[in-house]
Amino acid sequence: MVKNEISSNVNKWEREMPPSHYIDSFSKLATMLSKGGRQYFKSKTFDASGYKWNFLIYPDGDEKTDSKGHISVSVCIEDTATLPKIWAKYAELKFFIYDQARKKYSIFQVGGSSNLHDFHSLKTEWGITKLVSRAAFDDPANGYLVNDKCVFGVEVFLLDSQFSEESLSMCVEGYKTFTWTVSDCSNLGDEVHYSYEFPVSSFKWRIQLSGGEHLSLCLELVDEKISCGKHQEGEACGFITPKLNWGWTKFARLTDFQDLSKGSVDSNCIEIEARIMNIYTINS
Incomplete structure (x- = not known):
């Protein structure tokens, strides 16, 4: 051969x-x-x-x-x-x-x-x-x-020469802090509670809180111009996700949170602080 x-x-x-x-x-x-x-x-x-x-x-x-x-x-x-x-x-x-x-x-x-x-x-x-x-x-x-x-x-x-392209740009850099005081914490119940809206960069945000067995806590993008927001959370998780809110469905057990000895509740009020460090937008 x-x-x-x-x-x-x-x-x-x-x-x-x-x-x-x-x-x-x-x-x-x-x-x-x-x-x-x-x-x-x-x-x-x-x-x-x-x-x-x-x-x-x-x-x-x-x-x-x-x-x-x-x-x-x-x-x-x-x-x-x-x-x-x-x-x-x-x-x-x-x-x-x-x-x-x-x-x-x-x-x-x-x-x-x-x-x-x-x-x-x-x-x-x-x-x-x-x-x-x-x-x-x-x-x-x-x-x-x-x-x-x-x-x-x-x-x-x-x-195929057709391709999808995304560009990442920073909208705002630096700390933006919002504080929400929630009263009557012993009667949160299962319903969802919202803070008033607050602006960061050109977007509107609010905090979402709900009770039950566990306390649920989220930051939500409520800008009507955005149908599917993409945000980056820095210190908390460091991710980019196509969701309008991000947070914890089980942030803490409600009984532990309401325990006065743990110092989370003062005079039946809690103070929630949301700090937005950086916002990035992705344009497709």
Whole structure:
């Protein structure tokens, strides 16, 4: 068996599933091309990732590259006249040869940082110049060419250039403190109590308090202009979350909180302080 020495920047592996975008079988491929005076075979146009492509096979290498004695393969994007004057498409390419002896497809792909190919108006064709040597390809023991028949394939996946972007900016820096005095703490009950609204930066806030078995305590963003606020709480937790309030559903047991010996309640009143250290906004 003639061993195929692939280029150092090309990765090779196998799978049983055929390529999803294009596959073609050949009989006496080299003979057909030599008699026709052509250097390469060009497939019919096929669709992949929303664009039209052609698959090219050079049975004895591409004359434009130093690949004589090897099979070269490439894909070419078509219908570029419909694209903008300045355009670029980044594609991940996989090339296939069917191993008829092992009933598997050998997959070849350029690896490393160059596995994405930049198609643009000055470079509409990309591929692998030395996919497999002709000696290894012609050796029946490798399974690529059996009874003068072979099968090639290709997969094309585009990297979508549309992306989501967010920008983070600080609205206010420094301490902003709000104090709320709550009276008649022994009769909080299960209902929710709110402080009056107070401004910090260009936003309105309030404190939310409720009783029950545990005391629940939250800071709430109440600005009507914001449907899904994002705020950052510094000392308490250090997080960014798409919620309009944040706090504790079980801040303290109510019986412990109302225990005068613990010093939290004075004259049946409690004083709650909310300190907003920094506010950041995220614009999508």
